[in-house]
Amino acid sequence: MRRAVCPGSFDPITNGHLDIIGRASRLYDVVHVAVMINQSKQGLFTVDERMELIRAATADYGNIVVESHHGLLVDFCKDRDIPAIVKGLRAVSDFDYELQMAQMNNGLSGVETLFIPTNPTYSFLSSSLVKEVAAWGGDVAHLLPEHVHAALSARLAERKSGTQGN
Numbered sequence: 001m002r003r004a005v006c007p008g009s010f011d012p013i014t015n016g017h018l019d020i021i022g023r024a025s026r027l028y029d030v031v032h033v034a035v036m037i038n039q040s041k042q043g044l045f046t047v048d049e050r051m052e053l054i055r056a057a058t059a060d061y062g063n064i065v066v067e068s069h070h071g072l073l074v075d076f077c078k079d080r081d082i083p084a085i086v087k088g089l090r091a092v093s094d095f096d097y098e099l100q101m102a103q104m105n106n107g108l109s110g111v112e113t114l115f116i117p118t119n120p121t122y123s124f125l126s127s128s129l130v131k132e133v134a135a136w137g138g139d140v141a142h143l144l145p146e147h148v149h150a151a152l153s154a155r156l157a158e159r160k161s162g163t164q165g166n
Contacts, residue, residue: 002027004084004114007034007073010050011043012148013057014130016122020088023116025061032082033058037070044131044155057145074109085113090123 006021010033024031035050045053047068058064069076073085085105087098095115102113118125125143134140134152141149 001029003030003032003080003082004028004086005032005034005073005077005080005082006086007036007069007076009038009041009043009127010035010054011045011127012050012130012144012152013054014122014125014127014148015143015145016088016090016118016125017127018057018145019119019122020086020116021058021064022061024086024114025058025063027114028063028084028086030063030065031061031086032076032080033064033066034073034076035066035068036073037068039070045151049151053145053148053151056147072108074105074111077105077111078109083111085111087113087115088118089115090118090125 004024004027006017006024008017010017021031021033033054035047035054037047043050051066051068054066058066077083077085085102089095089098098113098115105111105113130140130143131152135156140152144152
């Protein structure tokens with residue numbers, strides 16, 4: 001069985017993430033989407049909320065497993081016998097950082113990294129940018145699955161009114 005992992009914070013998952021996950025799901029029998037936990041970062045959504053948003057967004061793919069992980073990605077891979085990491089590259093600037101990570105991960109564990117160029121439609125897209133634009137009232141509906149946009153709008157409204165639900 002061919003297995004790979006698509007890691008990230010996914011706060012929230014965007015159409016750009018889904019482009020990469022969907023393309024990976026056509027190349028591999030099972031794709032693990034790993035929501036990586038970074039204790040030093042305060043997310044807009046909890047890890048469990050992100051996982052639920054991802055599960056809903058990828059339900060039709062049929063071969064996606066959504067999990068969270070705190071620690072080294074290579075340990076996640078080793079624990080699940082996953083030989084490949086799939087990452088999207090938006091621009092040359094992504095490549096510099098991602099190449100270093102790929103070489104480190106390979107050196108630590110032998111896990112290979114497959115880079116997929118992002119669809120040009122999403123080459124500018126990041127969760128951080130989506131959150132920032134949405135917080136200022138910009139329209140980001142076309143950049144997110146409908147249920148994710150609804151969750152983002154609701155969370156920003158909660159924060160604005162001071163009644164945060166997490």
